[in-house]
Amino acid sequence: MxxxxxxxxxxxxxxxxxxxxxxxxxxxxxxxxxxxxxxxxxxxxxxxxxxxxxxxxxxxxxxxxxxxxxxxxxxxxxxxxxxxxxxxxxxxxxxxxxxxxxxxxxxxxxxxxxxxxxxxxxxxxxxxxxxxxxxxxxxxxxxxxxxxxxxxxxxxxxxxxxxxxxxxERTEYGRGSLPMPPAPVVATWAAGASVGDVPTGLIVAGRQLISRVFELERKAAAELAEELVRQYSAFVSPAPPPGLPAYQYLIAVTGERFRREAGTALASSSTPVGPTAPAQPGRRH
Known part of the structure; x- marks a missing residue:
């Protein structure tokens, strides 16, 4: 190793x-x-x-x-x-x-x-x-x-x-597949959490782990996921649902962060020239 x-x-x-x-x-x-x-x-x-x-x-x-x-x-x-x-x-x-x-x-x-x-x-x-x-x-x-x-x-x-x-690139566990979307309760939690406060470097690290997890030893992947979740938790609130596995936590947070960034970019590109559009109340970062 x-x-x-x-x-x-x-x-x-x-x-x-x-x-x-x-x-x-x-x-x-x-x-x-x-x-x-x-x-x-x-x-x-x-x-x-x-x-x-x-x-x-x-x-x-x-x-x-x-x-x-x-x-x-x-x-x-x-x-x-x-x-x-x-x-x-x-x-x-x-x-x-x-x-x-x-x-x-x-x-x-x-x-x-x-x-x-x-x-x-x-x-x-x-x-x-x-x-x-x-x-x-x-x-x-x-x-x-x-x-x-x-x-x-x-x-x-x-x-x-x-x-x-x-x-x-291949291990005895195979190449694997794309991660499954988070459960509805986890997606709901991520949608209301402060995932926008997580530093970009940590988000990149989480995305890299998710995309390459099937190239890693299981023990190494689990330890890295736990360490990333520990660092994420300093910026993400409220706390996730009890018992949420570290890997699913990373999928939910990085996926929600991507969704918000993509939505922001789309909104910026489609904003009409003229009066400022009314702000959406209650939007979380």
């Missing part, structure tokens, strides 16, 4: 990806990259068929290898915020060490370091020139595997340089 820090310094415990699952994701991505490489190579050979320049074709092949090896993970992880095809298939995602989404600069740093450090591409080139393919098979990826096993967060060299880590 390892810690991720979100809004208000609250820590989430997420499971780092295991070496076996990362290897499976890499293998699937390698198959996809091989297919892309084959297509580009076929096109380049067809275009240079009449030139008869073997050196130029070899140079083009090297360029295609580098572009596919670096471009594929950068493009796929940037578009999907941390999920290549292989990672999506085995339920993994790349995130920043602070729990935020992966961006282009992180994906680029991971791809470059993965090629030249984790996979040891310079060694691959030297061994390929010496026709020592068996030695390369034994050594390729060894630096990255050693770094991943040695790191508490399971970070390879590329992750350490990019400030990222790979976590499991």
């Amino acid at each position: 390892a810690d991720l820090v979100i809004a208000e310094g609250v820590e989430l415990e997420l499971r780092p990806a295991r070496l076996a699952s990362r290897f499976a994701a890499v293998l699937l991505d390698y198959l996809v990259q091989s297919a892309i490489f084959a297509v580009f190579l076929f096109v380049s050979v067809a275009l240079n068929a009449g030139s008869g320049n073997g050196d130029a074709q070899r140079a083009v092949t090297i360029v295609i290898i580098v572009l596919v090896t670096i471009g594929y993970p950068v493009l796929s992880e940037t578009i999907s915020t941390g999920r290549s095809i292989g990672k999506a298939a085995v339920g993994l995602r790349v995130v920043r060490v602070d729990g935020g989404p992966e961006r282009f600069r992180h994906a680029l740093a991971r791809a470059l370091a993965g090629l030249f450090a984790d996979l040891n591409f310079p060694l691959f080139g030297a061994v390929a020139l010496g026709q020592m393919s068996v030695l390369w098979i034994c050594l390729v990826g060894l630096p990255g595997a050693i770094a991943s096993v040695s790191s508490r967060r399971g970070q390879r060299i590329g992750d350490l340089l990019a400030g990222t880590r790979v976590v499991r």
Whole structure:
């Protein structure tokens, strides 16, 4: 287990990806990259068929290898915020060490370091020139595997340089579903409570927990929900119905806060120009 820090310094415990699952994701991505490489190579050979320049074709092949090896993970992880095809298939995602989404600069740093450090591409080139393919098979990826096993967060060299880590999106409890709406009595309480006084950072933390609760260990999720409710209770009054679970408390408060913010934004956008509309008496914050 390892810690991720979100809004208000609250820590989430997420499971780092295991070496076996990362290897499976890499293998699937390698198959996809091989297919892309084959297509580009076929096109380049067809275009240079009449030139008869073997050196130029070899140079083009090297360029295609580098572009596919670096471009594929950068493009796929940037578009999907941390999920290549292989990672999506085995339920993994790349995130920043602070729990935020992966961006282009992180994906680029991971791809470059993965090629030249984790996979040891310079060694691959030297061994390929010496026709020592068996030695390369034994050594390729060894630096990255050693770094991943040695790191508490399971970070390879590329992750350490990019400030990222790979976590499991799926747990033995499954991906889960969207939270159920609160019970009518709870919704009625939230509608009259002072949910507008809760700091925005705490609301964001609650929404993050609700959206990612099925990625967490049950014990960690319960402890975090209890801690958030304790902080919310300093701003929310009156007290909730007796026996309300912490998770349902967060759903009710954050949902009511969203409803009010959406209503305020809609009212602001539809306010006519002219005399001020009469205020609604008895409206709570």
